[in-house]
Amino acid sequence: MKKTNNEKLKIIPLGGMNQVGMNITLFQYKDDIVVVDCGIAFPGEEMLGIDLVIPDASYLKMHLKKVRGFVITHGHEDHIGALPYILKDVNVPVYGSRLAIGLVENKLKEHGMMGSTTRKSVSAGQKVKLGQFNIEFIRTNHSIADAFALAITTPAGTIIHTGDFKIDYTPIHGRAIDLSRFAELGRQGVLALMADSTNAERKGYTMSESTVGKSFDMIFEEKKGRRLIVATFASNVDRVQQIVNAAKHYRRKVIVQGRSMVNVVGTASELGYLKMPKNMLTEIGDIGKYKDGQVVLVTTGSQGEPMAALSRMAAGTHRFISIQEGDVVILSSKPIPGNEKYVSKVINDLYRRGAEVIYEDTHVSGHAHQEELKLLHTLVKPQHFIPVHGEYRHLKKHAELAENLGLKKQNIFILDNGDALEIGQSGGAIVDKIACQPLLVDGLGVGDVGNVVLRDRQKLSQDGLIIVVVTIKKGTLEIVSGPDVVSRGFVYVRESSDVMDDAQKVVVKTLEKCQEKNIRGWAKIKNEVRQSLREHLWQTMKRNPMILPVIMEVD
């Protein structure tokens, strides 16, 4: 009989659980920590003015000496986007595919961090030793080339982490997922499987990415002579390749628009992931040299992002392109939940300008549906299962799927961000909770916008702001000038002079009262002004703006 193995390791997701995006999970065995992915999330609607959300790396900073490296599954923003921020504090080597590392390097260049960081490209099948960890990179399929699953082996056993994946027998770049390697590892014994849950609610199989190529061909054929504009995710290099293929076949020049699209197309071409005939790529400034039927524009903005190239074309604010009668716009993506209304606005704007909009048939998902998940589970035959990547409903559905395949409930763990799962041959348990409040990035500021600032922004966005400026004589409360009442986002002043006049009177009265009662001290006076104005506005208008009194003293 085999000796029982009492070794255990810890799995701690710092992000990516019960949310879409910000994937980051750390694995700890004794004095070694390995981190899988380091992504961003896009801000929720309530996070006003926030550009992006990054994970809290306090735990890694605290255990800095133990951290052996970041291991990247693929080059999507929700898996690599936070690296420039986190590497500033946790500067350890980053391992990933050539494409993923190329995309990481784009970011590091922007942050001036190329010289201070270490990156290492790996290929499918390769193994890397990090402390007591052995990491093997396994080829999968996804909506970006060179996506890897990971086999993470420690003395406690092997964990398989799928990253984002689907099963595509006819992928655009590279080969089909290495199913036989999953099967081999399954035969050797897998302590736990962590697998992509994004599409755990969807039945059947995802279509192959190559089916999209046929749709493009049909559209290019049918819309001969008309200007074509295709919007998709910059990171979906395989999709861009298929647009290029159709362009080649139908003799169109390709023009790339949008900063991230230009970046990704550049990197992917350089590294050989995107193959384009020489002279096919054309500058936007030269578009006038070609007839409508001789060009195709590939652009960002398929999610209706207001600042992206497509939205600007639709709004008529793009520097070079305005949408005109006869244009054909193809949205080659699906709105991410929450983005539907932005996408809808862009579609309306495009139609209004006379374009024809095609928003079906040119997209397939990059994430496994139920039947693909079942195949993977069956090959890997894990002792334990941890659903990853998704909102709670997706994790729950994926857990049910594993249960239906015969795994016992007590061997399935739905984790929350910060949960420390200790796991070994004898089972698993959540033994600790790590604080990991995500950090908000606003421009150059990281983490300096907290809940208080967000609450202010929400209040301002809902109720507006009133500023009262008054100058008083030093030592007395005699008004020298003002009070001036200024408002933003509260009422339109020109049509509401009464409101502003009344507000002014209230302030004057309050200052008189303060004098009578001999109230001194700025804080107190300001408070009185704020209070009386708030009561007045609530009584007369049932409104509650933010009130900011400014009191100046002169001699």
Ligand SMILES: [Zn+2]
């Ligand atoms: Zn992905």
Ligand SMILES: [Zn+2]
């Ligand atoms: Zn992802």
